[in-house]
Amino acid sequence: MSNNKRPDAGFVREIGCSAPRLDAADKVTGAAVFAADLYPADLLWAGVKRPEHPHARLLAIDTAAALAIPGVVAVLTHKDIKGSNRLGIFEKDQPILADERVRHYGDAVALLLAESKEALAAAMAAVRVEYEVLPALFDPVLSQAADSPVLHPQRSAGNLLIGGEIRRGDPAEALTQAAYQVTLTVSTTWQEHAFLETQAGVAQLETDGTLTMTVSTQTPFRDRLELAEAIGLSPAKIHVIAPCLGGGFGGKDGITVQGFLALAAMHSGGRPVKLWYSREESILAGTKRHPLQAEYTLGCDQTGQLQALSARLLFDTGAYASLGSEVFALAMENAGGPYRIPNVAIDGAAVYTNNPVAGAFRGFGVPQVAAAMEQAIDELARAGGFDPLELRRQNAVVRGDSSPTGVTLTGTVGIGECLDTLARHPLWQRRQSWLAAAPRFKRRGIGIAAVAQSIGYGPAIADCGNAKMELLADGRLRVYVGVSDMGQGNASTYAQIAGHILGQPMDAMELVFPDTARTLPSGSASASRTTFTYGNAMIRAAELLGERIKARAALMVSFQLLHSVKLEDMALLPGRLQHVPSGRSLPLPLVATLMDATERMATATYTAPVNDQPLDSGVNLRKHGFPHRLASYGVQLAALEVDTLTGETEVCELLSCIDAGRVLNPQLYEQQVQGGVAQGLGYALFEEFTVEQGRIKTGDLSTYILPTALDVPDMLTVPVSSHEPAGPFGMKGIGEIGIDAVLPAVANALATATGQRIAGGTLNAEKVLAALRHTGQEAMR
Amino acid sequence: MNLSFTLNGQQVALEVAPDRRVVDLLREDLNMGGTKECCGSGECGACTILVDGQSQLSCLMLAAQLQGRSVLTIEGAAADADAAIVQQAFVEHGAVQCGFCTPGMILATLDLLQRIPQPNREQVRHELSGNLCRCTGYQKIIDAVMAAAVSLKGGQR
Numbered sequence: 043m044s045n046n047k048r049p050d051a052g053f054v055r056e057i058g059c060s061a062p063r064l065d066a067a068d069k070v071t072g073a074a075v076f077a078a079d080l081y082p083a084d085l086l087w088a089g090v091k092r093p094e095h096p097h098a099r100l101l102a103i104d105t106a107a108a109l110a111i112p113g114v115v116a117v118l119t120h121k122d123i124k125g126s127n128r129l130g131i132f133e134k135d136q137p138i139l140a141d142e143r144v145r146h147y148g149d150a151v152a153l154l155l156a157e158s159k160e161a162l163a164a165a166m167a168a169v170r171v172e173y174e175v176l177p178a179l180f181d182p183v184l185s186q187a188a189d190s191p192v193l194h195p196q197r198s199a200g201n202l203l204i205g206g207e208i209r210r211g212d213p214a215e216a217l218t219q220a221a222y223q224v225t226l227t228v229s230t231t232w233q234e235h236a237f238l239e240t241q242a243g244v245a246q247l248e249t250d251g252t253l254t255m256t257v258s259t260q261t262p263f264r265d266r267l268e269l270a271e272a273i274g275l276s277p278a279k280i281h282v283i284a285p286c287l288g289g290g291f292g293g294k295d296g297i298t299v300q301g302f303l304a305l306a307a308m309h310s311g312g313r314p315v316k317l318w319y320s321r322e323e324s325i326l327a328g329t330k331r332h333p334l335q336a337e338y339t340l341g342c343d344q345t346g347q348l349q350a351l352s353a354r355l356l357f358d359t360g361a362y363a364s365l366g367s368e369v370f371a372l373a374m375e376n377a378g379g380p381y382r383i384p385n386v387a388i389d390g391a392a393v394y395t396n397n398p399v400a401g402a403f404r405g406f407g408v409p410q411v412a413a414a415m416e417q418a419i420d421e422l423a424r425a426g427g428f429d430p431l432e433l434r435r436q437n438a439v440v441r442g443d444s445s446p447t448g449v450t451l452t453g454t455v456g457i458g459e460c461l462d463t464l465a466r467h468p469l470w471q472r473r474q475s476w477l478a479a480a481p482r483f484k485r486r487g488i489g490i491a492a493v494a495q496s497i498g499y500g501p502a503i504a505d506c507g508n509a510k511m512e513l514l515a516d517g518r519l520r521v522y523v524g525v526s527d528m529g530q531g532n533a534s535t536y537a538q539i540a541g542h543i544l545g546q547p548m549d550a551m552e553l554v555f556p557d558t559a560r561t562l563p564s565g566s567a568s569a570s571r572t573t574f575t576y577g578n579a580m581i582r583a584a585e586l587l588g589e590r591i592k593a594r595a596a597l598m599v600s601f602q603l604l605h606s607v608k609l610e611d612m613a614l615l616p617g618r619l620q621h622v623p624s625g626r627s628l629p630l631p632l633v634a635t636l637m638d639a640t641e642r643m644a645t646a647t648y649t650a651p652v653n654d655q656p657l658d659s660g661v662n663l664r665k666h667g668f669p670h671r672l673a674s675y676g677v678q679l680a681a682l683e684v685d686t687l688t689g690e691t692e693v694c695e696l697l698s699c700i701d702a703g704r705v706l707n708p709q710l711y712e713q714q715v716q717g718g719v720a721q722g723l724g725y726a727l728f729e730e731f732t733v734e735q736g737r738i739k740t741g742d743l744s745t746y747i748l749p750t751a752l753d754v755p756d757m758l759t760v761p762v763s764s765h766e767p768a769g770p771f772g773m774k775g776i777g778e779i780g781i782d783a784v785l786p787a788v789a790n791a792l793a794t795a796t797g798q799r800i801a802g803g804t805l806n807a808e809k810v811l812a813a814l815r816h817t818g819q820e821a822m823r
Numbered sequence: 824m825n826l827s828f829t830l831n832g833q834q835v836a837l838e839v840a841p842d843r844r845v846v847d848l849l850r851e852d853l854n855m856g857g858t859k860e861c862c863g864s865g866e867c868g869a870c871t872i873l874v875d876g877q878s879q880l881s882c883l884m885l886a887a888q889l890q891g892r893s894v895l896t897i898e899g900a901a902a903d904a905d906a907a908i909v910q911q912a913f914v915e916h917g918a919v920q921c922g923f924c925t926p927g928m929i930l931a932t933l934d935l936l937q938r939i940p941q942p943n944r945e946q947v948r949h950e951l952s953g954n955l956c957r958c959t960g961y962q963k964i965i966d967a968v969m970a971a972a973v974s975l976k977g978g979q980r
Contacts, residue, residue, distance in 0.1 A: 062914050069922030070910035070929060072857020072897030076922075079856035236957055238861045238869055238923035288859070288923030289957050321862040529921025529958050709917040713959060717920060720960030743866035743955070751948040751961040 060709035078242035082314035091152040093144040096736030098173035113161030125274030133363035138301035145361035148327035185393035211385035216350035220341025222426035232731035233331035239288020240324035245303035263563040290528030292402030329401030334410035355390035364401030371666035373407030378446025416491035416786035456701025457675035489790025491783035500667030505650035508562035509579035517631030524564030543584035570775025577770030582646030676700035689811025704772030718780020730804035831899025841887035857897035868954030871927035878934040897926035918967035920958030
């Protein structure tokens with residue numbers, strides 16, 4: 043029984059079939075090595091001194107006392123940085139170490155290196171920093187006020203990171219004609235990624251001048267370029283390795299500790315350095331999901347046809363841009379949901395404040411706008427007396443329609459089928475009897491929400507994958523993973539694709555994780571793109587390698603048969619090749635040994651097609667990714683019970699009907715959906731990220747409450763497995779959409795249960811109880 | 824202090840500060856990185872080890888507390904027939920994603936199944952509620968624990 047191999051591990055795992063992940067065996071035995079697990083011999087510990095003010099001018103940093111502490115090797119400030127000292131992907135506005143000023147409590151003032159963690163802590167306390175405290179900006183609404191402090195004075199747009207507008211038709215006129223209309227304000231708060239492995243890495247300056255870094259990152263190749271400029275090294279001298287990541291979810295999309303690691307390694311006398319954030323530091327310094335303040339006005343005609351949307355969006359990006367402009371662009375693109383709306387005005391902005399930095403997080407702006415749009419459409423259904431599912435179905439886009447932003451939908455669009463699937467589901471069919479059967483002191487509610495999640499980078503940056511794979515001399519296959527596997531299992535899927543095409547079992551595969559010296563640049567693990575883009579490249583590489591293997595085998599068979607052999611008569615089978623007409627078989631290892639090393643290595647490039655439609659509005663968003671060509675679609679249902687005595691919510695059922703294209707591996711598909719739904723449930727009910735005057739009040743896992751096994755019910759996942767012609771084997775992307783509609787589905791269910799809508803922030807028991815009180819249901823049986 | 828205890832079936836004796844955290848002792852001094860640290864404050868369960876068969880949080884334990892005790896970490900689990908069954912169930916049922924909670928989950932599961940050999944899903948949820956996972960939503964972890972419970976009884980359903 044303790045045999046650690048599946049009895050069928052030697053079988054090909056065909057595309058479409060579940061395959062246990064290749065990394066799972068090492069992860070259950072503790073053998074898998076994460077960046078945080080590395081303790082090179084003779085290492086120095088690096089640590090970061092953080093400011094005491096959310097906005098202050100840096101006057102002086104006195105490092106003498108810290109340096110005098112035994113065991114302290116270096117205390118570095120911005121003066122020790124040779125490069126631009128500016129990080130950022132598009133907007134390079136974030137110093138590695140603060141120079142002129144600090145802009146939030148999570149900024150970095152000094153970087154310390156010491157022999158022990160104890161010496162490091164003592165030195166941190168001994169660094170004396172002189173500040174001139176500046177007035178701070180915490181309310182994004184005030185960002186443009188004349189008397190508000192400006193965070194980045196060199197920017198011509200001041201505190202406005204980016205603004206944008208989408209215009210279609212005449213929404214003001216259409217709203218005056220609408221039979222029904224609703225106006226709703228919705229706000230969402232920050233969300234912490236809370237990946238279990240906090241930001242971590244080790245680095246060393248090699249004797250040849252190469253800076254080698256093993257770090258928990260979703261973007262090893264981009265990091266290299268970003269770092270090179272900031273620290274003044276050639277990118278060719280920076281070697282980044284991304285092993286297994288202990289979660290990412292967008293929070294490791296870009297530089298986290300890499301700047302510190304590089305700087306530390308350049309001042310450690312050649313010794314390796316390690317930096318690993320505590321949970322508190324991870325929360326303090328890491329990026330978050332952007333908070334949104336939204337106002338939506340939505341109108342429809344007598345029959346329920348949506349006529350107009352007028353929306354205002356305000357995102358707080360915090361002290362630095364991070365990926366704020368790109369999150370903003372995607373939010374603008376998806377703000378109107380998966381519906382036909384002929385008249386649209388969406389005005390939005392993302393602004394700087396002295397709050398924590400917001401950036402990429404699974405969903406990338408979509409969960410926030412879905413929270414607003416999907417509550418608005420439920421309110422419209424209530425106002426017009428429409429069934430909320432019918433109203434969505436009636437207005438759902440199909441291929442060839444224009445999205446609310448006016449972009450023609452040319453890819454597969456499965457939202458209609460998702461809604462139909464949900465409509466047929468027993469949870470929906472039997473909802474009335476379930477709602478009516480609430481126990482004493484309970485009220486029940488069922489809510490749904492629908493959503494579109496764009497896939498890939500959009501038109502500005504080439505969404506490109508460079509796959510590489512190798513037939514080893516022993517006949518095994520090595521798959522080089524160009525895109526980080528932060529836990530989502532894309533690396534295994536690449537192996538499954540290779541095995542499917544080459545007819546080889548999963549246990550003949552091995553993986554090489556991202557490494558700028560071994561794998562090829564293939565972009566970030568983000569945007570629901572990893573399998574779409576790299577998978578497409580992988581297909582080409584595997585086919586190319588398969589052709590070569592068959593050609594070499596055919597040559598060998600032709601020598602045996604003394605006549606020429608057609609390539610299509612050669613079948614690649616587990617561990618061997620067979621010449622089908624003659625039945626002759628050749629072991630794959632034998633064929634491999636007769637191939638040159640360069641022949642056994644195959645690479646292939648795939649660049650995702652972009653959407654080049656002319657835009658009537660939102661043109662400035664194009665360089666930040668708008669518009670996309672493809673989207674996944676979904677509808678989610680939450681069935682819940684609230685306690686009229688305590689306001690506590692128990693979520694009973696969560697159903698996700700999702701069109702992410704063809705499902706390549708059902709087990710991994712479910713992992714993505716279930717994980718996203720659980721994060722969405724945390725976002726909706728538990729994870730009340732609180733900031734006061736720029737100071738995080740939920741700075742650890744005892745105050746920032748993640749859902750536990752008791753809080754997440756068993757979830758139902760029904761794939762709507764459409765076939766997207768552009769996708770690898772017809773798939774689109776499943777990494778993000780699972781989180782998108784959970785909050786509004788829960789909010790809509792709570793509105794049904796309590797009779798009152800809670801439009802702000804985390805939907806906690808206090809607010810639910812207040813809603814029950816408002817409708818006279820508090821403590822009602 | 825001179826610390827002596829059993830680690831994964833092997834006797835270990837070493838000189839260590841009595842107030843060294845057990846998680847640091849394992850990871851930094853004994854080169855056993857399978858025991859993870861995630862919060863350092865007893866909230867998440869990632870650093871779970873078994874001490875005399877009971878799950879304990881190694882970030883909240885000090886080295887001196889191990890004196891004369893028997894410790895099982897994830898590195899020693901594969902040699903334990905029951906643990907190997909639990910590990911296999913985690914692999915097959917898709918209970919592993921990023922894998923950072925996995926060692927702690929598996930050791931907590933061992934403790935759980937020793938005390939409650941035939942749990943229902945609610946009991947599993949309750950027993951594992953001290954182990955946070957950010958990737959899976961727990962469902963497949965619970966599937967794996969339920970399957971392991973069946974296997975450990977000799978495969979009877």
